[in-house]
Structure formats: structure tokens, C-alpha cells
Amino acid sequence: MMEPSEAALPEEPVATHEEITFKTDLSQTRPSEDPQDLDAAVRVERFSSWYGDFQALQALSFVIPENRITAFIGPSGCGKSTLLRWINRMNDLVPSARAEGVLELHGTDLLSSQADVVDLRRRVGMVFQKPNPFPKSIYDNVAFGPRLHRKLSRSETDDLVEQSLNDAALWDEVKDRLKASALSLSGGQQQRLCIARAVACGPEILLMDEPCSALDPKSTAAIENLMATLRQHYTIAIVTHNMQQAARTSDFTAFLYQGELIEFGATQQIFTKPEQRETENYITGRFG
Amino acid sequence: MTNPSANPTRPIPGRPRSKTAQRVRERLIQAGLVGCALFSILITASIVVILAAEAIQFFRLDEVSITEFFFGTEWSPLLGAEKHFGIWPLICGTLLVTAVAMSVALPLGLITAVYLSEYAPPRLRAVLKPTLEVLAGIPTVVFGFFALTVITPGLISLHEGFEIYNAFSAGIAVGIMCLPIVTSLTEDALQAVPRALRAGAFGLGATRFEVSVKIVLPAALSGIVAAFLLAIARAVGETMIVALAAGSSPNMTLDPRESVQTMTGYMVQIFLGDASNYGPEYLSSYAVAFMLFVMTFGITVIGQKIRKRFREVYQ
Amino acid sequence: MSAEVTTFGPDRLSRHGRAASIALRMLKDRGFVVICILAATSSILVLSWLLWSILSSGLTYLDWAFLDDVPSRKPEKAGMGPAIIGSVLVCAVCAFFALPIGVGSAVFLEEYKPTKGKWVKRLHAFVQLNISNLAGVPSIVYGIIGLTVFVEMFGLFGSANDPALAIGSHPFEASDGSSYLEQAWYYFQLPIGRGVLAGALTLMLVILPVVIISAQEALRAVPDSLRHAALGVGATRWQMVSKVSLPAAVPGIMTGSILAMSRAIGEAAPMLVIAGIVFITYTPLHLMDDFTVMPLQIYEWAKKPQEAFHAVAASGIIVLLAVLLGFNALAVFIRNKFHKPLS
Numbered sequence: 017m018m019e020p021s022e023a024a025l026p027e028e029p030v031a032t033h034e035e036i037t038f039k040t041d042l043s044q045t046r047p048s049e050d051p052q053d054l055d056a057a058v059r060v061e062r063f064s065s066w067y068g069d070f071q072a073l074q075a076l077s078f079v080i081p082e083n084r085i086t087a088f089i090g091p092s093g094c095g096k097s098t099l100l101r102w103i104n105r106m107n108d109l110v111p112s113a114r115a116e117g118v119l120e121l122h123g124t125d126l127l128s129s130q131a132d133v134v135d136l137r138r139r140v141g142m143v144f145q146k147p148n149p150f151p152k153s154i155y156d157n158v159a160f161g162p163r164l165h166r167k168l169s170r171s172e173t174d175d176l177v178e179q180s181l182n183d184a185a186l187w188d189e190v191k192d193r194l195k196a197s198a199l200s201l202s203g204g205q206q207q208r209l210c211i212a213r214a215v216a217c218g219p220e221i222l223l224m225d226e227p228c229s230a231l232d233p234k235s236t237a238a239i240e241n242l243m244a245t246l247r248q249h250y251t252i253a254i255v256t257h258n259m260q261q262a263a264r265t266s267d268f269t270a271f272l273y274q275g276e277l278i279e280f281g282a283t284q285q286i287f288t289k290p291e292q293r294e295t296e297n298y299i300t301g302r303f304g
Numbered sequence: 305m306t307n308p309s310a311n312p313t314r315p316i317p318g319r320p321r322s323k324t325a326q327r328v329r330e331r332l333i334q335a336g337l338v339g340c341a342l343f344s345i346l347i348t349a350s351i352v353v354i355l356a357a358e359a360i361q362f363f364r365l366d367e368v369s370i371t372e373f374f375f376g377t378e379w380s381p382l383l384g385a386e387k388h389f390g391i392w393p394l395i396c397g398t399l400l401v402t403a404v405a406m407s408v409a410l411p412l413g414l415i416t417a418v419y420l421s422e423y424a425p426p427r428l429r430a431v432l433k434p435t436l437e438v439l440a441g442i443p444t445v446v447f448g449f450f451a452l453t454v455i456t457p458g459l460i461s462l463h464e465g466f467e468i469y470n471a472f473s474a475g476i477a478v479g480i481m482c483l484p485i486v487t488s489l490t491e492d493a494l495q496a497v498p499r500a501l502r503a504g505a506f507g508l509g510a511t512r513f514e515v516s517v518k519i520v521l522p523a524a525l526s527g528i529v530a531a532f533l534l535a536i537a538r539a540v541g542e543t544m545i546v547a548l549a550a551g552s553s554p555n556m557t558l559d560p561r562e563s564v565q566t567m568t569g570y571m572v573q574i575f576l577g578d579a580s581n582y583g584p585e586y587l588s589s590y591a592v593a594f595m596l597f598v599m600t601f602g603i604t605v606i607g608q609k610i611r612k613r614f615r616e617v618y619q
Numbered sequence: 620m621s622a623e624v625t626t627f628g629p630d631r632l633s634r635h636g637r638a639a640s641i642a643l644r645m646l647k648d649r650g651f652v653v654i655c656i657l658a659a660t661s662s663i664l665v666l667s668w669l670l671w672s673i674l675s676s677g678l679t680y681l682d683w684a685f686l687d688d689v690p691s692r693k694p695e696k697a698g699m700g701p702a703i704i705g706s707v708l709v710c711a712v713c714a715f716f717a718l719p720i721g722v723g724s725a726v727f728l729e730e731y732k733p734t735k736g737k738w739v740k741r742l743h744a745f746v747q748l749n750i751s752n753l754a755g756v757p758s759i760v761y762g763i764i765g766l767t768v769f770v771e772m773f774g775l776f777g778s779a780n781d782p783a784l785a786i787g788s789h790p791f792e793a794s795d796g797s798s799y800l801e802q803a804w805y806y807f808q809l810p811i812g813r814g815v816l817a818g819a820l821t822l823m824l825v826i827l828p829v830v831i832i833s834a835q836e837a838l839r840a841v842p843d844s845l846r847h848a849a850l851g852v853g854a855t856r857w858q859m860v861s862k863v864s865l866p867a868a869v870p871g872i873m874t875g876s877i878l879a880m881s882r883a884i885g886e887a888a889p890m891l892v893i894a895g896i897v898f899i900t901y902t903p904l905h906l907m908d909d910f911t912v913m914p915l916q917i918y919e920w921a922k923k924p925q926e927a928f929h930a931v932a933a934s935g936i937i938v939l940l941a942v943l944l945g946f947n948a949l950a951v952f953i954r955n956k957f958h959k960p961l962s
Binding site for chain 3: 423431444511538548
Binding site: 104106108109110111135137138139141142144146149150151160161164210213214216217 | 733734735740842844845847848849850851852853854855858862863866867
């Protein structure tokens with residue numbers, strides 16, 4: 017067994033449980049902090065949202081702290097993904113979606129109809145459930161976002177691509193074939209490419225919507241290790257169905273149930289001594 | 305390691321792009337695309353307005369009466385001292401050709417579609433599908449030629465009563481032309497029926513025939529009706545086949561062995577002939593075109609509506 | 620009959636009614652298969668019969684000269700040179716107009732779906748409905764519309780023989796002293812008359828719905844995840860369309876457009892209204908010039924009473940079908956060569 021490093025992880029599909037090593041298990045090492053003491057990247061206050069007549073989110077209030085990983089857990093349909101889709105305004109594509117309350121990114125109102133949606137989306141990086149690289153080269157995938165927003169020289173683009181691929185722990189694997197189609201990468205590599213693509217735009221927050229649900233265990237480990245590294249530079253919000261993943265990777269955890277925020281706090285506290293009965297039932301697998 | 309006060313993002317190199325230029329370009333392109341889309345509405349509107357305006361001009365003429373046009377049974381715009389503009393012979397000819405065509409295309413198309421959707425082994429499918437695609441791609445003037453030089457002599461050798469130009473021959477050719485449309489639209493409808501319905505019936509011990517006829521066909525019925533309607537609209541509007549094979553005598557007849565004239569056939573006759581511009585016979589072609597448009601458009605609209613509703617049921 | 624005793628298992632059925640004969644049911648199933656195969660093979664038979672009859676009579680006059688020769692009163696001398704050139708010209712000009720407008724409409728319908736505003740949504744739905752209905756309008760009706768709108772231009776600019784506006788013609792004095800107007804290759808007049816341009820514009824009306832619908836299908840095949848990814852990094856709608864959706868849909872759009880153009884090449888009815896049957900022995904010199912197209916030339920030959928001309932018509936059909944075959948082969952080639960998986 018070679019030394020596990022996220023850059024050199026081979027991408028064989030079969031992986032036994034023992035081989036997978038998680039580099040960091042935050043739940044063991046991080047001290048519990050109070051989210052209120054930290055700077056807020058995203059501020060959510062009395063935030064409600066509807067699809068038609070269906071109320072998907074009910075008066076949520078919390079902050080997503082800066083430079084921390086915040087996990088959103090809860091059973092299917094509890095509104096986790098809806099919240100993420102509001103932060104980068106993907107819900108603009110849903111005709112019946114509307115929202116009320118306060119949703120701010122570093123003080124910018126995310127709900128305003130006057131807001132420059134395009135600029136907001138640049139400031140918010142999104143990684144989707146299934147890897148969705150463009151049918152272009154690896155290089156063009158990463159350069160896609162920056163080229164939209166800025167006029168770049170060749171060398172500037174080269175630098176940016178390398179930095180971003182490095183951030184996503186993918187550079188060593190692909191540096192010799194940057195012109196190859198992104199679709200030639202394995203699923204896990206594709207997802208890291210999508211992370212590099214998001215990071216290249218210089219986002220203020222990275223949203224991850226179940227980024228590992230379509231990946232095998234080994235690729236999942238690679239992504240989780242990557243998150244631990246990214247945490248130094250980025251605020252991350254991750255939606256996950258996988259309780260262990262939330263426990264391993266995040267600093268803070270929010271538990272949503274039927275559109276309501278049941279509990280929000282330091283991950284360690286949520287998973288060891290939750291205050292609410294529903295939270296306990298959920299994380300011990302009694303429902304959901 | 306963490307430093308909340310610092311800007312967490314790395315500055316991106318390069319100069320920013322102009323937001324205003326981007327916004328203006330975005331608007332211009334959107335306007336252009338809306339223009340493209342509105343163009344299709346403009347086409348529909350101009351069809352209606354032009355045909356209606358010219359038809360009204362036609363009805364204003366002294367030789368013409370609206371009552372005669374809609375209820376008359378004699379159509380003789382070119383010959384004879386007294387011109388008659390009763391559209392029924394043309395409609396009758398059109399319907400006769402369409403009826404023959406549909407009696408060929410509908411059963412054959414339906415059975416072929418059921419076979420393709422429910423039975424066909426891949427090897428036969430691999431032959432049938434391209435065959436139908438090739439048939440669908442053949443220009444109608446070729447079918448007209450085929451009707452005139454192959455089907456008609458064949459019919460005459462079978463039965464002496466057929467005229468050189470006859471509705472039956474044209475109808476068969478139109479039917480062959482419509483066959484691929486009926487088949488592909490019907491097959492679409494059959495494919496839209498959920499697999500689970502079939503599985504349910506098979507699970508109760510039904511034969512393949514029983515599943516097809518008792519489960520799939522009824523479930524796809526409205527989709528099939530829509531396919532039939534769209535095929536009928538095509539047959540009604542078909543021009544080159546009838547211009548070549550059906551003849552040009554506006555007869556009020558239901559005998560397919562005789563020569564008839566369809567609405568489209570009459571229009572071809574007028575636009576090929578030296579009918580003086582703006583004479584009554586020239587204007588009459590606009591009135592006939594208006595009738596043709598109303599008929600085909602009506603059938604198509606109903607067909608599309610049924611098709612849309614059918615699709616919604618299974619989505 | 621109500622059962623007095625409730626039974627379970629196999630007994631439940633055997634106590635009710637008579638057993639249907641399995642043999643009879645299987646017989647029906649087999650019989651239906653036979654009918655199906657007969658129906659299905661009949662279309663193959665008809666196609667082979669049609670092709671055979673055309674090939675057997677058409678090969679008589681088919682040689683290289685036939686492609687180049689002009690129409691003639693003598694069947695053995697007749698050729699379809701002007702018709703082939705006419706078809707090529709008309710279809711090229713038609714594609715020039717139909718493809719941008721068609722793809723633009725498709726992009727509007729697929730990529731600019733409104734999410735808000737009742738009236739905008741209605742307009743969107745109406746355009747979509749209108750296009751599927753336009754596809755069902757008989758092509759001869761388009762011919763009549765083309766005649767009024769393009770050829771005569773509602774009579775606003777006088778008649779085609781005495782145009783209100785003419786650019787690119789100058790008087791020319793022949794050696795025998797007679798003078799006439801010589802027209803340059805860029806000659807343009809209003810109204811545009813029964814020329815190549817009028818034919819091409821009319822044909823555009825005919826195939827526009829086909830182009831739009833096929834381009835829409837190609838765009839629909841592009842997975843939404845790619846669009847979301849583009850929007851997610853802050854692309855504007857047009858940036859998303861021009862850099863992601865359209866490039867991904869190009870092979871599909873090209874395949875659809877080629878098939879639409881092959882439909883255009885075979886259209887006779889609207890061309891018949893626009894061009895009429897003219898005896899043309901030269902190729903069009905400019906876009907206002909008289910023209911004929913292949914299917915029209917075939918129609919003219921097929922309409923003649925002499926048997927010999929039917930053979931000429933069959934030769935013409937072989938040429939037309941060969942061109943269509945080439946188009947379809949190209950479409951299949953593009954579909955196979957450039958059709959990459961998108962995710």
C-alpha cells in the first residue's frame with residue numbers, strides 16, 4: 017500500500033474498505049467552535065422558499081461561517097438542495113420557485129431582482145451531484161469560467177489552469193494531457209475537474225450538492241481529502257446523504273427536516289450529543 | 305492556518321470584461337432570436353391574411369356567388385359559356401383520393417408499427433426501419449411518376465374500367481407516400497406506453513398478441529388517432545401525385561376508377577396554364593387554396609392537440 | 620354466479636367459467652405474426668418494385684451527357700443540366716436564409732424558455748404550437764404565398780417585367796444595331812419576379828418548420844447538467860448557448876439541416892407555382908433569372924404523352940435519387956463521425 021496522497025490516488029474502480037484512508041477526520045481533531053463567533057460568508061435570516069404552493073423551506077435563520085466546511089444533512093426532500101440552489105440562483109430556472117427573507121453573501125443580497133445574477137454565480141462556485149464536464153478539453157474546461165469574465169493572455173490562462181488543477185489535486189494526473197477530452201477522465205477525476213473549474217473563477221464560497229453520490233469509495237476519499245485542503249482557502253457548503261461523510265469532513269452541521277432547520281451547530285456536538293430528538297433519531301438511523 | 309479577515313479568494317489575472325458591452329450584446333442577441341421565432345408567426349399570419357383577402361376579392365366578382373361556391377356541385381371555371389364555381393367536385397375528388405390512400409396507409413402502417421414496436425426481431429427491424437426512412441425521403445413527384453407509369457397500367461390490365469387518369473391509382477401512391485408517416489408516428493405512440501403495463505399483462509399469462517391488442521393499442525389509442533389525423537392532412541395536401549395521376553376533370557363521383565380533380569390538382573392547373581392574372585379563374589385558386597389551408601390546418605391542429613395530450617398522460 | 624365456498628390456489632379459477640383454449644390463443648398469436656410480417660414486407664416489396672421500375676426504364680438515356688445537356692424536344696437529346704444547376708442554386712440560397720432563422724428559432728424555443736411572466740410564456744407556447752402546425756401546411760400553399768409575397772410583392776413595385784427598381788443592368792448595343800439591357804451577375808430588381816431568389820425564399824418557408832424542429836431535437840439532446848455547469852461558473856445565457864449547448868448540438872443540427880435540404884431538393888409543388896414550366900436552355904445568370912429545378916423537370920417529362928419521355932423522366936429521377944442518396948449518406952457520416960457522447 018503506497019502512501020495515500022490525494023494526488024497519486026490510482027483510479028481503479030474496485031477498492032476494499034481497508035485501502036481507503038481518509039487524510040483528515042475533522043470530527044476528531046477540530047475543537048468545537050460557536051458559529052456565531054466566526055465571520056459569516058452567507059447569512060440566512062427568516063428565509064422561506066416555495067415551489068408553487070409547496071413550501072420547501074420554512075423561515076431558516078443561521079450563518080455559514082467563513083473558511084469552514086458546513087454540512088447540510090437531512091432526509092430526501094428536506095430542502096437541503098433547495099437552499100444551495102438559492103445561494104447560486106439556480107432556482108431562477110424553475111418557473112414556480114420564489115423566496116422570502118434574507119440571504120446574503122458577504123453582505124450582497126442574493127435574492128434581489130436587481131442583482132447581477134451572472135456575477136453572483138461567478139462568486140459562488142457550484143459542484144453538482146453528477147460530474148458534468150463540458151465535452152471539451154481538460155484545459156478548456158478549467159479556462160471556461162475565467163475566459164467568460166476576463167480578458168486573459170495565454171500565459172495568464174496557463175497559470176490559472178495549473179493553479180486550479182493543483183487546488184483540485186488533479187494537476188499531476190493530467191498535466192501531460194491537458195488537451196485530451198475531459199470525458200476521457202474517470203468519474204472521480206471528472207468530479208475533481210469540476211471542482212477545479214469552479215475554483216478557477218475565484219469563488220467566495222464553494223457549494224457541493226452531494227458531490228460523491230455518483231462516485232466509488234476510492235474517488236470519494238479523494239474528494240474528501242481534497243475538501244480538507246480546500247478548507248484553507250475556501251468556505252464550503254456541502255449537501256450530503258452520507259452521515260459519516262458529514263461527520264468526517266465538516267466543521268458545522270445543519271440538520272434540516274421537512275423544510276425546517278432543526279439543529280445547527282458544531283459537527284462534533286451534533287453527532288455526539290444532539291439537542292433535538294429528531295436529530296438524534298435521524299443520525300442514529302431511526303428514520304430517513 | 306485560517307485567517308478569516310483576509311480575502312479568501314486568489315485574485316484572478318487579466319482585465320475584466322466590460323459588463324455594459326456584455327449586457328448590450330446579450331440584449332441584441334435575444335432580440336434577434338425573438339425575431340427569428342416571431343418570423344414563423346408572421347408566416348402563419350400572412351398565409352391567413354393573403355389567402356383570405358384574395359378569396360374575398362374572388363367572392364366580390366359578379367360571376368361568383370358564395371352560396372354557389374360552398375354548396376354548388378359544378379366546377380367549370382375554364383370551359384363553357386357559363387362558368388360555375390361550386391367547390392364540391394374538388395372536395396369530393398380530394399376526399400376520394402384521400403380515402404383510397406388511407407385505406408392503404410392506415411392498416412398497413414398500424415400493423416407495421418405494432419410489429420416494429422412489439423414483435424420485430426432486431427434483424428428485421430434493421431431492414432424495415434431504413435426502408436421506411438428511404439420511402440419517407442422519396443420526393444412526391446417520383447411517386448406520381450410511379451402511379452402514372454406503373455400502377456395505372458397495372459390497374460388497367462386487371463380491369464378495363466379504369467381510365468388513364470384515375471383516383472384509385474393516385475390514391476394508392478399517396479397511401480404509399482403516407483405509410484412511413486403513419487408507421488413512425490404510431491410506433492412513437494406505442495413506445496410511449498410504459499413497459500410496466502406490458503409486464504403486468506405478461507405476468508398474468510397473456511400472449512404477445514393479447515398484450516398488443518388488449519393493452520398496448522387501447523393505451524396508445526389517442527396517440528394513434530393523432531398519427532392518423534396528421535397522415536390525413538398530408539394526403540389532403542398532396543399535390544404532385546394527383547397532378548400527375550388523378551387527372552383534371554372535376555367530377556362529382558365516388559367511383560375511384562374515374563378521373564377526378566383535387567383541390568391541389570386544380571391549383572396546379574391554374575398556375576401552369578395561361579389563365580390571365582386577376583381573372584376569376586386565377587382568383588378562384590386562392591379561394592380553393594384557402595379552403596385547402598383551412599382543412600389541412602384544422603386537421604393538423606386537432607392532431608397535434610391530441611398528440612400533445614397523449615404525451616402528457618405518459619410523462 | 621356467486622361462489623358459495625371461497626377457494627384458494629389453483630381451484631379458484633377452475634370453479635369459474637370454461638377454460639379458454641390455450642391452443643386457440645397461441646394460434647391467434649401466430650396468425651397475427653404472419654399478418655404483421657406480410658404487412659411489413661409489403662413496404663419493402665413496394666420500395667424495391669418502385670426502384671426497379673425506375674431503374675429499368677431510366678437507364679436507357681442515362682449517360683454523362685444527360686447531366687450536362689439542356690432539355691430538348693427529342694428524348695434522346697434531352698438532358699437536365701439547367702435543372703441540376705437550378706436545384707443547386709435554389710437550395711444554396713434557401714439554406715442561406717433557412718438555416719440561420721431556423722436555428723435561431725430553435726435556440727429561442729429551447730434555450731430561452733421563459734420562467735416568469737404569463738404572457739411571455741403564452742407567446743413561447745404559441746410559437747411552438749404554430750411551428751408544429753406550419754409543418755402540416757401543404758407545400759403548394761407556401762407556393763401561392765411565395766407568389767404573392769416574393770414574386771409580385773403585392774404589386775407594390777409594379778410588375779416583374781417593368782420593375783420599379785433595377786440594379787445592375789445597363790443598355791448594351793449589339794453589333795446589328797439593336798439594343799437591349801444586359802444584366803450583371805449581381806442584378807437585382809423589385810419585385811424580384813419568378814427568379815431563383817423567389818424560389819429559394821419560398822422553399823425556405825416550406826422547410827423552415829423542418830429545420831426548426833430538427834434543431835430543437837438536437838438541442839434537447841444536450842444534457843441540462845452541461846447548461847447548469849456553464850451557468851454555475853457565471854456564464855450569461857448567450858455565453859452558455861454559444862460556448863456549450865450549440866457546439867454540443869452542432870452534429871445533430873447539421874444532420875437535421877442536411878435532411879431538411881434533401882426535402883427541399885425534392886419539392887416540386889411550390890416551385891411549380893413560382894417558376895412555372897419554362898423551357899430553359901441556359902443556366903441562371905443572376906438571382907432574378909428564370910430557372911427550373913430537378914423535380915419540376917421530371918414532372919414536365921412525366922406529363923408528356925410520349926412514352927420515350929417517360930424514360931427520360933425515369934433517368935431524371937435516378938439523378939435526383941442519387942443526389943438525395945448522397946445527402947443522406949453525408950448526414951449519416953456526420954452523425955457517426957462527429958456524434959460524441961456528451962456526458
